[in-house]
Amino acid sequence: MPAGWLLLLVLLIAALGYGLGRRRALVSAGGNIRVLHSLPAAYGWNVAMAVLIPSLLVLALWSFAAPRVIGAMVVPLLGAGEGEVSLLMGDVRRVAEGLVRLGVDVSTVAPEGLRERLGEVGIALGQDVSPATLAAAARYDVLAARSDWLMTVLVLAIALGAAAWTIRRTTSALRARNEVERGVLGLLVAAALVAIATTVGIVLALISNTIKFFGLYPATDFFFGTTWSPSFGGGSELGILPLVWGTLYISAISLLVAVPLGLLSAIYLSEYASPRVRAWAKPMLEVLAGIPSIVYGLFALLTVGPALLVVFGDGGLGIMQGGTAVITAGLVMGIMLIPFVSSLSDDIINAVPQAIRDGSLGLGATPSETIRQVVIPAALPGIMGAILLAASRAIGETMIVVLGAGAAARLSLNPFDAMTTITAKIVSQLTGDSDFNSPEALVAFALGMTLFVVTLALNVLALWIVRRYREQYE
Structure with missing residues (x-):
């Protein structure tokens, strides 16, 4: 399932969890809001946050890591040197995208014929695309499809499980407001850490490549050169x-x-x-x-x-x-x-x-x-x-x-x-x-x-x- 549709499903589950959590809190209090420890909305938000936070975290991590893991599994099929891998992987991804659109088996179509059919759906390939690249693309397509299904099952299982568990423990005595505030505090801390980590990542990327540059070119000529x-x-x-x-x-x-x-x-x-x-x-x-x-x-x-x-x-x-x-x-x-x-x-x-x-x-x-x-x-x-x-x-x-x-x-x-x-x-x-x-x-x-x-x-x-x-x- 595409990540966009999966995100919509998670949001829908969170919205339903909000309503069910709020309703269960009111039922447990016999409809008397004064019996509740927190406002009814806090119980709903407690369920919604329990659904959204772990589900979206897994979705983001999987979407980030899966292409890199699949790429590492496909690279040995290319038999390319270190400097050629990035260029060949671009062709692999384009061919894999075309295979999804065409719904064909690469083993049944000659390279030239496949190139023409991919051109019909707007996927342009170079003339040097080899059979190894096409085979790698087919493998990439299979692994990507499996990855999407695994991600869908895992994210939906986490969302539904979190919703069921949080709704079950929702009672009038539950300190929902405190839990929601702790969750919001955690989100704020995570946002600050993301900003800090991004800055650190940018600096480390600059430093590593700068050191690599000064290994090839004298620092004195760089800083004091006038040409x-x-x-x-x-x-x-x-x-x-x-x-x-x-x-x-x-x-x-x-x-x-x-x-x-x-x-x-x-x-x-x-x-x-x-x-x-x-x-x-x-x-x-x-x-x-x-x-x-x-x-x-x-x-x-x-x-x-x-x-x-x-x-x-x-x-x-x-x-x-x-x-x-x-x-x-x-x-x-x-x-x-x-x-x-x-x-x-x-x-x-x-x-x-x-x-x-x-x-x-x-x-x-x-x-x-x-x-x-x-x-x-x-x-x-x-x-x-x-x-x-x-x-x-x-x-x-x-x-x-x-x-x-x-x-x-x-x-x-x-x-x-x-x-x-x-x-x-x-x-x-x-x-x-x-x-x-x-x-x-x-x-x-x-x-x-x-x-x-x-x-x-x-x-x-x-x-x-x-x-x-x-x-x-x-």
Whole structure:
């Protein structure tokens, strides 16, 4: 049975269990709610959670592990080397999918005939698909079908068994509320552990591949090299300094745009705007944060770049050679970061106690003097934290850089030159058919690890500034 239908059945069993558990609690109390230890809904939720938690856990684990176990059982049939397994397994899965749609026995159809029939249902195969691959696909199909049935039987047995057992022990004296609260606490802990485990997994994946890269390429050449010239044919120069410079240069220009505009917008909204103006102006400003970065990239490529070229290009000052440049990406990225700075700064300025403002005004200061000399200094730690968070967002941006800044890795002070960043090169190094045993592909993980460390340091610094100086104004 498909996992989607199985999930619906489990949800249906849980819904029925909710109703039966609630009803049994009321029956055991003789219809008198006051006799119950908990509210009737708590008894229903106790049954529903007993059904859902173990069933969905088994379903998720089985769905994750089964393809890998089946793949490991099928790999020996391919007789392929380590580097070919991933490519051949792709063909195996596509053929297995086609066999399910066609309902044919692979042993009765010639490879060419099977390729044609699979093409009829939209499954494209390469010309080098061997009989061993077809046989492996047939075996994969059989094992996958058995796995689906075993998963269905096991998950339904757990769901029905949990429902029956929980309903049976439901009485008016059962502390259902306590059990539900313990179950919710367990779910919250599990969610936190999943988030932590995901972060740890990402870091370990980056570290392992970074170590593998530095085993093939000298670390000193990577960190101190001034030339970025990858070549999958060999002889690559993979110095990170041009990419770091491009990343920091574009980020600095974007902050020069975002910080003044965002901070001034926050001051206006929090100190000068009427409630009516604030009610529509702040949501309109925050719409910028919801625009996808690819849209900003297209805006940089099609609008901002050509506009700058008219002023600074050959028809104007003659100092800009093309629409893709550092200044193009920096301006558009700055526009994207305005709501980050504005929204966070607005919340921080509003958090400054009103008594501080009243005291300043009572001493004879004007509203503008109060803002400059009292409110802003009081909110400065939080504002600095907001700026650092915006900087980490700018450093990690990709699409605006790809479309607006160009792809040239160079060390230059001219903002009208095309440059590139770490994120853009991560994309380019992993695009296409890459050999993940080569330094040219593995360098993407070293770049990612470097970017991770930089953004993590900025986030930690922002949190430290906010926590260190916030108490002075509470």
